[in-house]
Amino acid sequence: MAVTFAWIAVGAIIVTSIGLLLTRDWRWGISLLAVQYLAMFVLALQHWPLGMAAVKVVAGWMSAAILGMTRSGLSTIDSGEEDTWPRGRPFRLFAAGIVALIVTVVIPGVDTIMADAGFAVTAGSLFLIGMGLLHLGMTTHILRVTIGLMTVLSGFEILYSAVEGSVLVAALLAVINLGLALVGSYLLIASNSQEIESA
Amino acid sequence: MNAPTLWIIVPIFLGTLLLFITNQRLLSVLGGSSAVVLALMAQFVPIELALRLGPLSLKIDSSLTVLGRVLLIQPSEGPLLALIYGAAALWFFGAEASKAAPRVVPLGFMIIALMVASIAVEPFLYAALFIEMAILLAIPMLTSIYKPPGRGVVRFLIYQTLAMPFILLAGWLLAGVEASPGDLALAAQSAAMLGLGFAFLLAIFPLYSWIPLLLEETSPYLVGFLLWILPTMTLIFGAGFLDRYSWIRSSSQLILALRYIGLLMVVTGGAFAAFQRHLGRIMAYGAIAETGFSLLALSLDLRIGIPILFLLIPARALGLAVWSLSLTIIRENVETMRFGAARGVLRLTPLAGAGMVVATLSTSAFPLLAGFPARLALWEGLSRVSIGSALWMMVGMIGLLTSALRSLAVISIAEEYTSWEPRESQAQILMLGLGVIGLFILGLFPQTVQFMLADLPLMFEHLGR
Numbered sequence: 311m312a313v314t315f316a317w318i319a320v321g322a323i324i325v326t327s328i329g330l331l332l333t334r335d336w337r338w339g340i341s342l343l344a345v346q347y348l349a350m351f352v353l354a355l356q357h358w359p360l361g362m363a364a365v366k367v368v369a370g371w372m373s374a375a376i377l378g379m380t381r382s383g384l385s386t387i388d389s390g391e392e393d394t395w396p397r398g399r400p401f402r403l404f405a406a407g408i409v410a411l412i413v414t415v416v417i418p419g420v421d422t423i424m425a426d427a428g429f430a431v432t433a434g435s436l437f438l439i440g441m442g443l444l445h446l447g448m449t450t451h452i453l454r455v456t457i458g459l460m461t462v463l464s465g466f467e468i469l470y471s472a473v474e475g476s477v478l479v480a481a482l483l484a485v486i487n488l489g490l491a492l493v494g495s496y497l498l499i500a501s502n503s504q505e506i507e508s509a
Numbered sequence: 510m511n512a513p514t515l516w517i518i519v520p521i522f523l524g525t526l527l528l529f530i531t532n533q534r535l536l537s538v539l540g541g542s543s544a545v546v547l548a549l550m551a552q553f554v555p556i557e558l559a560l561r562l563g564p565l566s567l568k569i570d571s572s573l574t575v576l577g578r579v580l581l582i583q584p585s586e587g588p589l590l591a592l593i594y595g596a597a598a599l600w601f602f603g604a605e606a607s608k609a610a611p612r613v614v615p616l617g618f619m620i621i622a623l624m625v626a627s628i629a630v631e632p633f634l635y636a637a638l639f640i641e642m643a644i645l646l647a648i649p650m651l652t653s654i655y656k657p658p659g660r661g662v663v664r665f666l667i668y669q670t671l672a673m674p675f676i677l678l679a680g681w682l683l684a685g686v687e688a689s690p691g692d693l694a695l696a697a698q699s700a701a702m703l704g705l706g707f708a709f710l711l712a713i714f715p716l717y718s719w720i721p722l723l724l725e726e727t728s729p730y731l732v733g734f735l736l737w738i739l740p741t742m743t744l745i746f747g748a749g750f751l752d753r754y755s756w757i758r759s760s761s762q763l764i765l766a767l768r769y770i771g772l773l774m775v776v777t778g779g780a781f782a783a784f785q786r787h788l789g790r791i792m793a794y795g796a797i798a799e800t801g802f803s804l805l806a807l808s809l810d811l812r813i814g815i816p817i818l819f820l821l822i823p824a825r826a827l828g829l830a831v832w833s834l835s836l837t838i839i840r841e842n843v844e845t846m847r848f849g850a851a852r853g854v855l856r857l858t859p860l861a862g863a864g865m866v867v868a869t870l871s872t873s874a875f876p877l878l879a880g881f882p883a884r885l886a887l888w889e890g891l892s893r894v895s896i897g898s899a900l901w902m903m904v905g906m907i908g909l910l911t912s913a914l915r916s917l918a919v920i921s922i923a924e925e926y927t928s929w930e931p932r933e934s935q936a937q938i939l940m941l942g943l944g945v946i947g948l949f950i951l952g953l954f955p956q957t958v959q960f961m962l963a964d965l966p967l968m969f970e971h972l973g974r
Contacts, residue, residue: 423682423698439674446667455663459670466674473681478576482638486673489645493666496649501657 312356316430319352323434324410327441330457331402331448340378343457344371346438350464353434354471357427362480366467369484373460373491380495381453384502402448409440420469427472438465452501456494463487512556512582513573516547516590517626524618530611534936537605540614544598551590552961556582579631585967589745590625592961593738596826597621600734603830603944606937607730607837616650617734619643624742633753634680636746637673640710640739644669647735651727661722668709668716669739675706683754690756700763703750710743711804714773717797724789729840733833736796737826744803744818751807752969758811767808768894772901774801779873779908783915788839788846788865791912792832795872798905799825802887805902809890811972817886819965823958824871824879824951831944832868835861838937839920848915853923857932862920864941866913871948873909879951 326346333339347370354363413436421432442461449455467483523543530536554560559568572581582590600617604610623643627636648666652658682699686692708716723732751758778798785791799821806818836846838861844850855862867878874884884906892899933941950957966972 423695450660450663452658452663455667459667462671463674466678470674470677470681474677476576476578476635478578479635479638481576482635482642486638486641486645489642490670493645493648496654497652497658497662500652500654503653503655503657 313428313430315352316356316428316434319349320430320434320437322346322349323353323437327438327461328403328406330461331406331441331445332399336381336453337378339453339457340374340381343377343460344374346461346464347371347374349434350438350468353431353468356431357472358475358480362475362477363471365480365484366471369487370460370464373487376488376491376495377453377456377498380498384498405444405448406441409444410437413437413440424469425473427469431468431472435465435468438462438468440465452494452497456490456497459490459494460487463490510567511570511573513580513626513629515569516551516582516594517580517622517629518573520547520618520622520625524615524622527615527618530615533605533608533610536610536614537602540601540604540610540618541598543618544594544601548591548594548598551587551594554587556584556587558584578635580626580629581631582625582629583968585964586628588961588964589628589968592822592965593621593625593742595961596737596823596830599826599830599944600737603834603940604730606934606940607728607834608841609728609730609837612650613731613734616646617738620646620650620735621738624738627742627746628749632680633746633749634677634683636749637676637680637706640743640746641670641673643739647739650731651723651735659722659726661719661724661726664719665723668712668719672706672709675702675709679703679706683750686756687754696756700757700760703757704766707743707747711740711747711800712797713770713800714777714797717774720797721785721787721790721793724793724836725787725846729789729792729833729836733792733796733829733836736833737829740796740800740803741822741825744800744807748807748815748818748969748972751811752972755971758971764808767804768891768898771801771804771806771808772898772905774798774804775905776801776901776908777905779905779912781908782912783908785912786848788836788848788851788916788919791869791916792829792836794912795832795869795909796829798909799829799872801905802884805891805898806883806887809887809894813886813890815966815969815972816962817883817890819962820883820886820955823962824883827879827944827947827951828868828871831864831941831948832872834937834940834944835864835868838933838941839865842932848919852919853921853927855920856923856927856929859929859931860933860938860941860945862917864945865920866917867945867948869909869913869916871952873913874906875910875913877949877952879948881952882955 326342329342330339347367351363351367354366417432438461442458445458556569556571559566572579601614604613620643623639627639630636652662679699679702686696686699712720757763775798778794778801782791782794803818803821806814838858839854840846842857843854871878871880874880888899
């Protein structure tokens, strides 16, 4: 049963991470990020007790909320950097496909290295890391960069939960997630500062 | 009382309190004095030994347990703390002159405390988590909420954040290598992970593009502070890996890799500095070359490499402090720090111009300046191992020397009959004067800091012995 849930979570991760790459509306972006953290929680549960895994989803949702609340206070429309070729949707889908292909190839090897973490756990984490890196490589928009970093870290945290069960590590990673969201919010406000000053 | 509380938690608390003070001078004096007190205590108050003060007996424990893990500051790490907090005092006292005190003092305290925590945490591979927290705190230090962030800040955040997963995974893999030393594939994988992590953290070629960008966008003093504390503590953390894992220490491939990467940093740093037309970018490449020198020190026989690594630390701290303060003052008086705009600025900021040139010369190992003794020892050590490497190191230093001479030429060339109109404040003159004198003292009498440096290798079990 747990394995079935894990594969459902992997499916959710694939949908949300591709959705994050394609969507241009920040509301969808934040919502997808929140769902992604829920899927991450399910995968973390494969190796961690409920209490510790819950830390991940709570910290993740708080981070998403911080970013969402900050973005909702800013009226700037998203920059048009995504509109031009080769960064349009077809290109992104194509790039996501390549990431999926690479991930599929390396899953068995990484799973062996990571103390047989489980195929679902390895697949989910590697897909998140790959899509996060792809995201980071495609944009300089602050909100998207923050989401990209949070996606990479989510993938890493899933993989790391298979080999490390320390409470201190879980707490520090939660602090880092929240800190990243706060820094992202700070930079978001700063990047809109001219508008604030002139308003 | 325990050492982690004193040198980690108290500075974080102090930094938080200082956030509420906006007076530049008060912040600078309070921050600097507190750092001096912490440095003096680290140097003179023994850890794990009872200290009798009349009828009172004071003992500082070395450990603090947090969530089942331990923060441990060994008695042998006292001199390192003294060095770090002593150098921090230098930066904080100079903060008033740079007009960056509200950002550098409170956040600087917290960043230093987190970096100290990264050295103190057990198991030591959790250090990456504390370093990442310090990186996150550095963002509000580097950017103002009233100004859009530049590309350099975003790239800094991305590159430094990506380091953490690699280091943590490498730490876990290394434990596996210890358990089965014959597994060469696992050893290679862990070494690759570790290498990538440190490449991001130390901004190894070609991952250092954020440094010149930051120095174009942000106050040089703030960037200089980060270019001092982050690589210094990361290098000590990296040396910890060498100390703990004998197979890494004895790997001839790793020694070669360290040497080639160090040379790459020194040569590219020097060569790029020589061809820059922006004073800030020259400092950026100077700092990159500094990291290269440290990596070269780690590539030598560690009995001489580790003392050289520690000898490089005070010179780096003082050199970067003088360099970045000078650039901050020059930046106030010119439109941009490009050569075209900075022509003849020596007549407006004579001491800042001199400070910048002296600091650049010190980085390029100019005789009688702070950088000279450590680089001379490094060069000698390197020439014993490989003459070719020593020649490449010279190429890098010549590049840095060229950049110093070019900078001097640019800031001193002025229109005919332009009068001297010094605009530096008294605080700036005082701090720059002391800094430049310090660079000469460290160059002429390197033994002045030996009382702190001599015992530093004792913090490692195997290195430097």
